[in-house]
Amino acid sequence: xxxxxxxxxxxxxxxxxxxxxxxxxxxxxxxxxxxxxxxxxxxxxxxxxxxxxxxxxxxxxxxxxxxxxxxxxxxxxxxxxxxxxxxxxxxxxxxxxxxxxxxxxxxxxxxxxxxxxxxxxxxxxxxxxxxxxxxxxxxxxxxxxxxxxxxxxxxxxxxxxxxxxxxxxxxxxxxxxxxxxxxxxxxxxxxxxxxxxxxxxxxxxxxxxxxxxxxxxxxxxxxxxxxxxxxxxxxxxxxxxxxxxxxxxxxxxxxxxxxxxxxxxxxxxxxxxxxxxxxxx
Amino acid sequence: xxxxxxxxxxxxxxxxxxxxxxxxxxxxxxxxxxxxxxxxxxxxxxxxxxxxxxxxxxxxxxxxxxxxxxxxxxxxxxxxxxxxxxxxxxxxxxxxxxxxxxxxxxxxxxxxxxxxxxxxxxxxxxxxxxxxxxxxxxxxxxxxxxxxxxxxxxxxxxxxxxxxxxxxxxxxxxxxxxxxxxxxxxxxxxxxxxxxxxxxxxxxxxxxxxxxxxxxxxxxxxxxxxxxxxxxxxxxxxxxxxxxxxxxxxxxxxxxxxxxxxxxxxxxxxxxxxxxxxxxxxxxxxxxx
Numbered sequence: 001x002x003x004x005x006x007x008x009x010x011x012x013x014x015x016x017x018x019x020x021x022x023x024x025x026x027x028x029x030x031x032x033x034x035x036x037x038x039x040x041x042x043x044x045x046x047x048x049x050x051x052x053x054x055x056x057x058x059x060x061x062x063x064x065x066x067x068x069x070x071x072x073x074x075x076x077x078x079x080x081x082x083x084x085x086x087x088x089x090x091x092x093x094x095x096x097x098x099x100x101x102x103x104x105x106x107x108x109x110x111x112x113x114x115x116x117x118x119x120x121x122x123x124x125x126x127x128x129x130x131x132x133x134x135x136x137x138x139x140x141x142x143x144x145x146x147x148x149x150x151x152x153x154x155x156x157x158x159x160x161x162x163x164x165x166x167x168x169x170x171x172x173x174x175x176x177x178x179x180x181x182x183x184x185x186x187x188x189x190x191x192x193x194x195x196x197x198x199x200x201x202x203x204x205x206x207x208x209x210x211x212x213x214x215x216x217x218x219x220x221x222x223x224x225x226x227x228x229x230x231x232x233x234x235x236x237x238x239x240x241x242x243x244x245x246x247x248x249x250x251x252x253x254x255x256x257x258x259x260x261x262x263x264x265x266x267x268x269x270x271x272x273x274x275x276x277x278x279x280x281x
Numbered sequence: 282x283x284x285x286x287x288x289x290x291x292x293x294x295x296x297x298x299x300x301x302x303x304x305x306x307x308x309x310x311x312x313x314x315x316x317x318x319x320x321x322x323x324x325x326x327x328x329x330x331x332x333x334x335x336x337x338x339x340x341x342x343x344x345x346x347x348x349x350x351x352x353x354x355x356x357x358x359x360x361x362x363x364x365x366x367x368x369x370x371x372x373x374x375x376x377x378x379x380x381x382x383x384x385x386x387x388x389x390x391x392x393x394x395x396x397x398x399x400x401x402x403x404x405x406x407x408x409x410x411x412x413x414x415x416x417x418x419x420x421x422x423x424x425x426x427x428x429x430x431x432x433x434x435x436x437x438x439x440x441x442x443x444x445x446x447x448x449x450x451x452x453x454x455x456x457x458x459x460x461x462x463x464x465x466x467x468x469x470x471x472x473x474x475x476x477x478x479x480x481x482x483x484x485x486x487x488x489x490x491x492x493x494x495x496x497x498x499x500x501x502x503x504x505x506x507x508x509x510x511x512x513x514x515x516x517x518x519x520x521x522x523x524x525x526x527x528x529x530x531x532x533x534x535x536x537x538x539x540x541x542x543x544x545x546x547x548x549x550x551x552x553x554x555x556x557x558x559x560x561x562x563x564x565x566x567x568x569x570x
Contacts (some may be wrong), residue, residue, distance in 0.1 A: 003389035006382045007405060007445065014442035015408050019418035025419070054286075068334050070353060082296045095557040096304045101548040102505035102560070103308075106521045107542045110528065112312045114535055122310055125327040156307065157422045161564060168565040220505045224525055239414045244510065256415040263410040 022253045030250035037250075044254035054255065056230055057238040060147060061216060064234065066216035067151035068158065069208060075155070076162025081192075083163065084170045094167075101160035107226035112153045116140070116225070127272060143231040150232055153221045158214055162207040169195070169203025209270035214262050235259050291382075299332050308546065310439025315339070315539040322535055338540035360515065360523060361541065367512070368519040370433055370544075372501040375440035379497045380490060382441065392464075402453070409446045413506050415417030421510060430518050439511060440501045448493040454566050456482070490565030495556055499549055515564055520545045 026044055028037045048054050079097055086093055100108065115122050118138040127133045140146040173196060181191040197204075219236040226232040228241055236259065243252025315338050316332040321346065340552045346356050385411060389395075390402050421430070429435030459482065467477040483490070505521045512518045527534060553560065 003385040005387040007449065008401070010438070010445060011408065013407050013423075014420065014438060015411070015416055016404075018416035018423065020413065022415055022479050053377065053406070078296075079300055082300060085293060087298065089295035091557070093300070093555050094561060096301055097551065098557060098561060098564075099308070100304055102499050102517070102522050103546050104505070104549070104554045106503070106505045106525060107545050108307075110524065110542050113528070114314060114539060115307060116347060116430075117535070120323050120535070122327065125325070129327060155359070156303070160304075164561055164564045176548050204460060208325070213410055223505075224528075236412055236414055239412075240506075243414070243418055246400050253418055260411050260415045261411065263514065264293060264407065267407070267410045 012140055023257055025132075025164055025250045026254035026257050028250055028251050030253075031108065032247050032249065038209050044251050045258070047251070048105075048255055048258065051080055053230065053238060054235075057233050057235045058088075060222075061218065064151045064218050064222075065212055065215040067148060068154050068218075069211045071151075071155045072159045072162045072211045073204070073208060075159050077204075079159065080170055081196075082165035083167055086274070097163055098160045100156050101158065103157075103222040105157055106224055108157050109153055109221045112149075112156070113225055115145045116149055140226050140232070146226060146229075146232050150218075150221050151215075151227050153225065154215060154218055157221075158211060161210055165207040165210070166200060167204050170201035173199045189273040205273060209267060210264050216259070296546060311539045311546075313544055314429050315536060317536065319534075319536055324349075338534075338536035340546070341534075341537055342540050357527075357537070361520075362407045363515050364518055364520045364523040367433075367515075367517050368502060368521070371436045371440065371508075371517065371519060372498050375444065375501045376435045376494050376498045379441050380494045383445060383493055384446035384483060384486070384490060385450045385478070387449050388456055388482065391453045391456035402449075405446050406450055406480075412422075413443065417506075424511065427440060429570065431512055431514055431518060432537070436508065436511055436517055439507055440497075440504065443504075443507070444497045444500050448497055451493045451563055451566050452486070452489055455486045459485060488559060488562065489566075491556065492559040492566070495552055495560050496563050499552065502548060531560070 025037075027039060029040050031044075057138060071238060083090060085096065104157050116139050118124070118136055118140075123139070124133070124136045128136070137145075139149055177195050177199070178248055181195045186194065215238060218234045219240070221231050222234045222237055223240075228237060228245075233241075235255065239252045239256045239259065241252075242248050242255060313329070313331055316334050316336070317328075318333050318335050319334050321328070342361055343358055344356065346354075390398060411558065424430045424435045426438075427435070429438070450458070450483060463481055463485070464477050467481045468474075472480070503521060504519070507521050508517070508522045509550065512522060515523075520541070523539065527538045527541060
């Protein structure tokens with residue numbers, strides 16, 4: 001018990017206590033510009049639903065989540081399949097795949113900011129060379145393009161996690177099953193969908209949850225690439241602006257509490273599903 | 282397996298090439314840009330190698346004087362070196378503290394029986410899904426009250442509380458895969474519980490310790506949201522907060538930005554190049570296996 005004491009103290013003082021304060025304050029009006037902290041019940045939460053900025057940020061976030069989960073899952077599974085089929089130099093290929101995940105997200109975003117540069121960016125140069133565009137594009141002037149490009153940077157960073165989780169799941173699939181499927185006349189595509197996919201579904205569920213939660217909490221990439229622009233800001237950027245720029249403390253807290261509830265709900269959903277599959281499997 | 286891969290050996294080769302291009306291409310581009318003359322950075326033609334390789338961006342970053350567009354400006358080295366020091370100190374300190382606490386606590390959660398053990402563990406793990414901003418404002422007030430804003434101790438404490446759950450999860454899962462017989466043998470020989478943990482259990486769990494240390498270090502090294510709020514001045518401001526400031530100034534010195542980025546990438550790059558085995562096993566275990 002004494003060994004767990006540092007954990008209880010650290011987490012209690014620096015996570016659970018502030019969390020309780022956040023939930024409590026979100027029911028009050030805490031605003032350094034206005035006197036007093038009256039109890040206002042769910043006022044903030046009701047206002048949040050009607051807030052145009054919050055709505056826009058929610059849409060942006062959902063777009064990021066959709067793009068990130070789709071691309072990370074498809075790309076991650078493809079990368080994992082490729083990795084498990086490579087025999088020579090797999091160690092180095094794995095290192096190359098993992099690398100983007102290991103780098104500071106801010107530096108990633110800056111590297112891509114330079115790639116997306118409207119005047120001198122390599123994306124413009126490549127697209128021109130390929131004949132896709134006649135002249136340089138200011139990519140972030142176009143909201144759909146901006147959303148996709150920011151999501152892409154996030155995918156670049158998070159795809160390795162999906163790839164590694166799926167790779168771990170793939171390694172636990174017994175090789176005899178593929179032989180059996182092959183003897184039964186199944187081709188590679190067929191055996192992927194009827195042998196591989198069901199057996200890695202547990203790992204895939206974990207990867208999906210991680211993709212969803214991380215994309216839902218996207219901040220660094222959107223902040224670096226396009227600042228506080230309404231077109232691309234995420235819910236957490238909105239929280240930062242409400243709380244730390246506009247100094248509406250408790251309003252920002254209420255929004256961050258909402259983000260937390262959704263993250264927890266997604267995680268809980270996956271934990272319950274995993275437990276059910278392991279109980280019956 | 283081989284029979285299923287047969288459709289095309291070259292298909293796999295194309296796949297590997299695409300994967301390498303996707304993963305390393307952007308990093309390669311940053312490295313190339315960091316060695317390119319400013320005049321070559323702003324040409325329309327695409328060049329895959331610097332036409333006139335130069336070290337000037339690194340000299341600007343690390344030298345006693347800096348220049349921009351031929352004008353000598355104040356050196357950024359004092360800023361850069363201080364931020365580098367700040368990043369290193371906070372990342373290392375939070376790694377050591379996190380791993381130490383997780384190594385002891387993980388053992389308690391894996392082996393000892395105390396009331397509320399499962400609930401407590403579940404609560405701590407659940408905090409991984411909490412966005413940092415949910416606790417940021419009360420935490421800020423708390424640190425102001427303790428006079429810990431913009432101090433190494435304050436930043437380290439926040440990092441520890443943020444990265445402890447994953448390290449704890451990792452260490453507990455390592456202990457749970459270890460046979461109890463070793464510890465029981467040590468107890469029979471009269472070794473105490475703590476002595477057994479330090480001398481018998483931890484050495485065997487060292488791959489897990491390394492994995493937890495790498496994951497914690499990388500998370501702390503790359504942190505942006507926390508220092509954006511808690512490191513307002515150069516006293517504790519890390520590279521992740523300093524480098525974007527190069528961009529928001531009037532002129533954007535892309536060469537300098539890329540050189541600084543490449544230097545900030547180096548520690549993670551070395552970890553991945555030499556200790557990827559532990560990193561990957563940590564990611565696999567951390568994913569709930």
